[in-house]
Amino acid sequence: MNLVEYPDRDMMMMDLADTLASDLNNALMSNDKVSFAVPGGTTPGPLFDTLSAVRLDWDRVTVLLGDERWVPETSERSNARLVRARLLTGHAATAQFLPFYTDGLEPDEGLQAVSAKLTPMLPLSVLVLGMGADMHTASLFPGSEQLASAVASDAPPVMAVTAPGQPEPRVTLTGPVLSGAMSTHVVITGAAKRAAVERAESLDDPLVAPISLILKTATVHWAE
Numbered sequence: 123m124n125l126v127e128y129p130d131r132d133m134m135m136m137d138l139a140d141t142l143a144s145d146l147n148n149a150l151m152s153n154d155k156v157s158f159a160v161p162g163g164t165t166p167g168p169l170f171d172t173l174s175a176v177r178l179d180w181d182r183v184t185v186l187l188g189d190e191r192w193v194p195e196t197s198e199r200s201n202a203r204l205v206r207a208r209l210l211t212g213h214a215a216t217a218q219f220l221p222f223y224t225d226g227l228e229p230d231e232g233l234q235a236v237s238a239k240l241t242p243m244l245p246l247s248v249l250v251l252g253m254g255a256d257m258h259t260a261s262l263f264p265g266s267e268q269l270a271s272a273v274a275s276d277a278p279p280v281m282a283v284t285a286p287g288q289p290e291p292r293v294t295l296t297g298p299v300l301s302g303a304m305s306t307h308v309v310i311t312g313a314a315k316r317a318a319v320e321r322a323e324s325l326d327d328p329l330v331a332p333i334s335l336i337l338k339t340a341t342v343h344w345a346e
């Protein structure tokens with residue numbers, strides 16, 4: 123596993139923003155349009171703040187989420203709300219965005235339209251993932267009823283899932299999409315997640331440690 127350790131979170135976010143800008147620019151040199159999948163949750167906000175201030179051809183970048191809680195964007199739980207507020211602003215305001223949630227539809231109904239738009243964007247040009255201390259990533263959770271089918275090689279690109287202890291249904295990019303990304307980064311903080319990512323590397327079993335799907339190809343960025 124390629125793990126980069128930083129002296130503090132601010133330095134990690136600044137350095138990772140630089141790295142992502144370079145990955146996006148490299149992809150933009152050889153593609154008219156590029157896809158950029160980002161995590162939700164509480165970690166990436168400062169990364170988005172820094173990235174949104176970077177000058178690049180954002181109008182040729184489609185931003186999407188690795189996963190979404192099936193809630194309206196008015197909800198504090200919405201990952202799309204986080205991305206619109208913290209990433210799709212400043213220079214990055216001109217980026218395209220592919221939200222997953224559709225008001226009034228159940229996850230399975232809403233995903234048909236998303237899947238049709240997502241497929242031509244694959245493989246993902248740049249992927250950033252978070253991780254939970256339970257070794258979940260995106261919404262691929264240990265113990266989820268749909269986990270085995272979501273990490274299978276024949277999984278559809280995006281799936282509706284439920285997860286133990288999660289208050290709402292979720293939708294998630296699936297194993298083949300995550301492991302097929304051209305450039306993959308994981309951003310985690312704290313001792314518990316450091317121990318968890320090292321455990322995931324040794325387990326090397328996506329059914330127990332979903333993050334292990336991508337650890338052979340990803341760069342893991344960690345600060346205390």
Ligand SMILES: O=C(O)[C@H](O)[C@@H](O)[C@H](O)[C@H](O)COP(=O)(O)O
Nearest residue numbers: 161162163164165252253259260
């Ligand atoms: O919708 C989500 O919650 C995320 O996409 C999820 O996969 C997240 O990256 C991890 O749960 C870590 O979340 P924190 O950054 O809040 O610890």
